[in-house]
Amino acid sequence: MISRLPLDEQLPALRTTLSHNPTLLTVLDRAATLALPGWYLTAGCLFQTIWNVTTGRPPEQGIKDYDLFYYDPADLSYEAEDHAIRTGRALFAGLPAEVEIRNQARVHLWYEAKFGTPCPPHPSTEAAIDTFAATTCCLGIRLDPHDHWHVYAPHGLADIFNLVLRPNPVLAPREVYETKAERWQRQWPELRVLGWPETD
Numbered sequence: 404m405i406s407r408l409p410l411d412e413q414l415p416a417l418r419t420t421l422s423h424n425p426t427l428l429t430v431l432d433r434a435a436t437l438a439l440p441g442w443y444l445t446a447g448c449l450f451q452t453i454w455n456v457t458t459g460r461p462p463e464q465g466i467k468d469y470d471l472f473y474y475d476p477a478d479l480s481y482e483a484e485d486h487a488i489r490t491g492r493a494l495f496a497g498l499p500a501e502v503e504i505r506n507q508a509r510v511h512l513w514y515e516a517k518f519g520t521p522c523p524p525h526p527s528t529e530a531a532i533d534t535f536a537a538t539t540c541c542l543g544i545r546l547d548p549h550d551h552w553h554v555y556a557p558h559g560l561a562d563i564f565n566l567v568l569r570p571n572p573v574l575a576p577r578e579v580y581e582t583k584a585e586r587w588q589r590q591w592p593e594l595r596v597l598g599w600p601e602t603d
Contacts, residue, residue: 406561413560417453418552421544423462424452426498430469433494435546439473439487439504441528443543443555446470448500450539450563454591457564465590468501472543474528476508484509507531520576529555536575536583539568568596 405416421427431444448469455462471491475483484506495502507525514522525531532543538558545553562569568587570580577599584596 404564406564410559413564414552414554417554417560420456421449421452423456424448424466426463426466426500427452427469429498430471430495430502431544431546434471434491434502437487437491437494439471439475441472441474441507443472443528443532443545444469445472445532445543446535446540449542449544451587451591453563454566454594457566458591458593463499466500468503469498471502471504472507472528472531473504474507474525474531479506479509479512518576518579520574522574529557533557534574535571536580537568538571539563541571566591566594568594570597570599572600 405413405420408416427444427448430448434442434444448466451466452462454460455464455466473487484504487506488504491502491504507528507530510531511522511524514520522534525534528543532541532555535541539562541557542560542563543555547553558569558571561567568584570577572580580599584594588594588596
């Protein structure tokens with residue numbers, strides 16, 4: 404049980420597990436060449452690879468895209484973000500899934516229109532990852548010099564390896580969590596989905 408290993412032993416196990424996904428490794432390698440400030444590969448491509456490997460499925464099954472976050476508060480324009488997106492589109496051409504690049508410094512400019520709740524400006528990429536609808540999703544990895552994996556996992560790794568989906572009611576609305584949970588449980592019926600916390 405990887406979840407019961409000491410943390411310093413979980414990290415090599417995390418890398419071994421994610422390395423079963425060749426597209427993920429390619430995205431990490433190529434993303435490092437973009438030199439985007441504060442970048443992480445994050446969200447579904449990571450925890451869904453772990454779910455697939457843990458349950459004996461093909462490592463890339465059900466993964467729709469690869470989320471690449473960065474943080475550049477110096478230029479919040481759509482044009483600057485679009486330039487990064489277009490540069491990435493050329494760099495990641497030919498991969499079997501789309502790589503979605505987003506500047507987390509400008510999320511507050513569009514979040515409320517999309518999800519119906521205001522989002523304060525994120526002070527970092529890590530802070531953006533902290534707001535995912537499920538704690539299980541809060542995981543980010545980037546490739547540092549000398550092939551070192553820099554791992555951000557504010558809620559640890561146990562739930563991810565144990566296939567537990569736990570809500571994170573800090574920003575995303577309840578319906579976002581429940582819609583995602585329902586979709587993911589159809590794809591990975593082994594998931595144990597915890598309910599949204601009730602309030603008085």
